[in-house]
Amino acid sequence: MASPNISFNQIPSSIRKPGKYFEFNTTGAINTLPGNLQxxxxxxxxxxxxxxxxxxxxxxxxxxxxxxxxxxxxxxxxxxxxxxxxxxxxxxxxxxxxDAAAGVAAAGSVVVAGPATGTGNLTLIIAGELVTILVNNNDSASVIAANLAAQVAQQSDLPVTAAVDNTNPAKVNVTAKNKGLAGNGLLLSLISQTAGVSGTVTPMAGGLSDPxxxxxxxxxxxxxxxxxxxxxxxxxxxxxxxxxxxxxxxxxxxxxxxxxxxxxxxxxxxxxxxxxxxxxxxxxxxxxxxxxxxxxxxxxxxxxxxxxxxxxxxxxxxxxxxxxxxxxxxxxxxxxxxxxxxxxxxxxxxxxxxxxxxxxxxxxxxxxxxxxxxxxxxxxxTIRTLDYVRLAVRQRIALRFPRDKLTPKTPDKVRSEILDVLYKLEELEIVMNVDANKAGLIVEKDLQSVGQLNAKIPTNVVPGLHVFAGVIDLIL
Incomplete structure (x- = not known):
């Protein structure tokens, strides 16, 4: 069932039973641009x-x-x-x-020097995260090291583990939880706020093979x-x-x-x-x-x-x-x-x-x-704008022409819809100079592929205002 300006998707042309038949057409319902949720x-x-x-x-x-x-x-x-x-x-x-099968975890260490001659804090900084312990007067280097390793274990969100060295009880070995090169970027530093206590930090290194x-x-x-x-x-x-x-x-x-x-x-x-x-x-x-x-x-x-x-x-x-x-x-x-x-x-x-x-x-x-x-x-x-223009044009063509025939009228109708999209993009200041460039908007049949319509869409993206320059003239 069809007439020069009206076509139907669901009502067949073979109906003979008298009646009043209506179908719903939603292809023209949306006239706005698509959302751009990231x-x-x-x-x-x-x-x-x-x-x-x-x-x-x-x-x-x-x-x-x-x-x-x-x-x-x-x-x-x-x-x-x-x-x-x-x-x-x-x-x-x-x-x-x-982790990669061949991955190796990065490792570093802290060697504590003591004993403490006062009470204060010792803080190990791991990739910006603070690990702080209380140091009591007369605490030995080995006691301080053990407490530091224990505190690292308490802070389970840290990207490393820590353990007292088997041969040097004043040394804390620090190992990245994930294996690979990325662990080498975990920076270590130490701050002592306790008299008599200091430490030597060996940076994280040795991580190999990111997955x-x-x-x-x-x-x-x-x-x-x-x-x-x-x-x-x-x-x-x-x-x-x-x-x-x-x-x-x-x-x-x-x-x-x-x-x-x-x-x-x-x-x-x-x-x-x-x-x-x-x-x-x-x-x-x-x-x-x-x-x-x-x-x-x-x-x-x-x-x-x-x-x-x-x-x-x-x-x-x-x-x-x-x-x-x-x-x-x-x-x-x-x-x-x-x-x-x-x-x-x-x-x-x-x-x-x-x-x-x-x-x-x-x-x-x-x-x-x-x-x-x-x-x-x-x-x-620029690339984000081009992606969005493509999305907007695709949505409009998909909504307006889901099952259309390619007749001599079709290119003009498609061009009109694309131009409307560009004007709406211009209203939102996403593209500009649509009128100046619309002569370059071309929609035409492909010369080789039957049923294919081609379009050339000039898109003048809106640039950001990054630089302002001025001359201040002195007047005396």
Whole structure:
């Protein structure tokens, strides 16, 4: 049953029984843009004590829940904690991997010197977490060491275990709970507030062989997460993540995703790593000298990105709650920040109120395939905006033309719907200059594939206001 301007999906043309028949058509009901809720995924190492097995994605809403699911003090647990601290309203999923079969745990130590000649405190700082014990007058070095190891055991959320050395009772051996290179990033330091007591710290080292994240990525390939926090800031692991993002965000899969990494090391090592990745979908936060491991910085940064649903709105000055405040001597100056921003690295800084905040969120993409400088995907907002425009156009076409024929009228109707989407995006200041560019909006039949309609959609993304410059003229 059909007429020149009306077609039916459920009422057949063969009806002969008299009656008044109506069907419902909802294809034109939605005229707004789709929501842009950001779904975040964390990939992290679990411990055998965790209730949830590896490669099983789980929704996480609290710190305690993450500890129970993945093992207290595991990388997965502490990444989830960092993310929730940074964004309590986060829509978070965590998928874990087991330690690599060839993995070796990082280890360090503290050698205590005594005896105490007064009463006070001794504090061991582990990746920013404080382990403080009471030291009594006349306590020997071995007593202090035993108490310190016992206190570490009491704080089960720490990413390490501790035990008194078998041959030196004044020495506390510290071992990462998860095996792999990531454990080498757990910084140790000691503060004595007791007369007569001091200590020598041996940094964490010797961790080898991070687990492969590819099985976890394969498991969530069709899940549609928007943001993925990377557990390992190494070239090999981030290259795997970059490849996954390019695949899942491709024109055929169309599930746009960005990856997030962290880096507490030097500017030189940060820019080197960013250059090795050079990915328009990966952003790396650089927090020079932080005691927070790379994976904790990544989780907090990713959670803050997820808090902003407007894809075109810059993330400048947003705070990463929960990260440590670095020593003033390690705060990068303006030249270092400019260097980072010209080399694919997102610098963090200490803002008012001692808040760790984003300077400007950029991607690691700096050069094209020919090695020529290319600022097309400099700001993270650009790729996020393009992903959202694609989502909005896809939704409108899917709603309006679920079972349409391709007639001479169809291209104009499709073009009209796409133009309406662009105007609505312009109203929200996600794209701009629609009228100026609409002549370039082309919808036409494919010359080779029967039943295929092609479109060219000019998209002028709205840039962020990052720089204001002025001249102040002196008048006497």
């Amino acid at each position: 779904l975040m995924l964390i990939i992290g190492q679990r411990l055998p004590s965790g209730a949830v097995p590896a490669l099983a994605p789980e929704s996480v809403t609290s710190d305690s829940q993450a500890g129970q699911m993945f093992g207290q003090g595991s990388i997965a647990h502490l990444m989830a904690r960092a993310a929730i601290n940074a964004n309590p309203n986060l829509q978070l999923t965590v998928i874990t991997v087991d 492969d994240i590819q099985p976890a990525l394969t498991q969530v390939f069709g899940a549609g997460h928007n943001i993925i926090a990377a557990p390992f800031s190494t070239q090999a692991s981030l290259t795997e993540l970059r490849t996954y993002m390019d695949q899942v965000s491709s024109p055929l899969e169309q599930r746009g995703v960005i990856g997030v990494a962290g880096w507490p090391g030097s500017l030189a090592t940060a820019t080197t790593l960013a250059g090795q990745i050079n990915g328009g979908r990966l952003t790396m936060a650089w927090y020079n000298g932080s005691v927070s491991p790379a994976w904790m910085i990544a989780a907090a940064y990713a959670a803050v990105i997820a808090s902003e649903e407007d894809p075109a709105r810059p993330l400048n000055t947003l705070a990463l709650n929960g990260l440590d405040i670095i020593n003033s001597a390690q705060i990068p100056g303006r030249v270092d920040q400019e260097t980072a921003l010209h080399n694919g690295v997102t610098p963090l800084e200490i803002g008012p109120g001692q808040a760790v905040q984003i300077v400007r969120a950029i991607t690691t993409y700096t050069v094209n395939a020919q090695g020529i400088q290319d600022p097309a995907l400099l700001d993270l907002t």
